[in-house]
Amino acid sequence: MAKLQKSIDKRNALINATIDLVNNNGFHATPMSKIAKMANVSPATIYLYFDNKQDLVNKTYIEVKALYTNYAFATYNTDTSVEVGFETIWKRIADFKLKECDNAMFLAQCDNTPMIDELSRQEGIKHLQPLLDLWARGKKEGIIKPISDYLLYAYAINPLSFLVMAQKRDAFQLDEAHIEDAYQAAWDSIKFNK
Amino acid sequence: MAKLQKSIDKRNALINATIDLVNNNGFHATPMSKIAKMANVSPATIYLYFDNKQDLVNKTYIEVKALYTNYAFATYNTDTSVEVGFETIWKRIADFKLKECDNAMFLAQCDNTPMIDELSRQEGIKHLQPLLDLWARGKKEGIIKPISDYLLYAYAINPLSFLVMAQKRDAFQLDEAHIEDAYQAAWDSIKFNK
DNA sequence: TATATAAAAATGAATGTTCATTCTTTTTTT
């Protein structure tokens, strides 16, 4: 194993420990010492990879956000119709939230607390551009409601976050049929009804 | 001013300071000393009203949740049609999220982090029963989609939380027209389409 | 190839601060 690889492994272990512990205890209730222990390194080692605790969580956020959007757009190409494009992206997002539940929960926590620096949040938002572009096209073609992207996101995408939380906390089990219902609701709520 | 009143004032000041500071800094980043300062009491005084910090935040949560649901159901009565009932409740919830933005943000943070005890979260959920009852009736009458309450909530109610966050953080301004759009999306996504 | 040495990476313990909570005293109320 090359030297560089080993470093990356350690960095990844730190990122993963951060996600796990923050999900279960929250940012300020997870000490650096526990992150170190879970990643099998000394506390001091963390500071070879990150400036400080805030930097660690900011970078974790950006990394998970990139994972999320890469996953979301992996099978999407801009040549399809708006409707097909949306279904493609939406289902990938649903997939991500189900399969990468821990990552999804981490993002939800970041997006609903003051735990992440404003700058890193801005950085994270940029990755969503392809979806916004698709919506812009959809509005121009009269297929998607001519309303704010915030409303579109709130109704078409965000509900999946709520479902992931519900699944994690309550006995509620989210299966394929639910996802299909949810997709229909999502599309219904953003498509333009002439 | 009677003795009891004075105590209630102090307790309320503590609850409000907690909401304010937790909204801006998160639970673990708001020291008891700051809560005390903002409420104009000594740190020691907090412990005359609450057992400890966790108890303070649990009770704040339950209180805000009660405020929320009282507001939501204030103008609702069970005699109306499902459709009218839902619109009544939905619009009150929207109102609450806009007018009691700080309270709404506090709830969002509680619901997306491990900051509240499981027991208190359970307690908070109970208050939502009238809405669940309305949905049950709606499903029986074939007016509302026969799907999980979690899905209904995710699609019809939760998006408002996202919008409040977006409004607070981004330049996005949520006005009456948006609310009407949002209501239509909410209803579209839960009504049963024969 | 084997060994010596310099550089880099990693460590565990130490440091100083912050904070929740408690203790003792003072103020207010009855």
Add this chain to the structure above:
DNA sequence: AAAAAAAGAATGAACATTCATTTTTATATA
């Protein structure tokens, strides 16, 4: 004047970060 409420200072634990050493890795030399 007794009881209750409130205060501010004190206490001790937890924690982020740094420091002094040790261990590992890479490089150079024989």
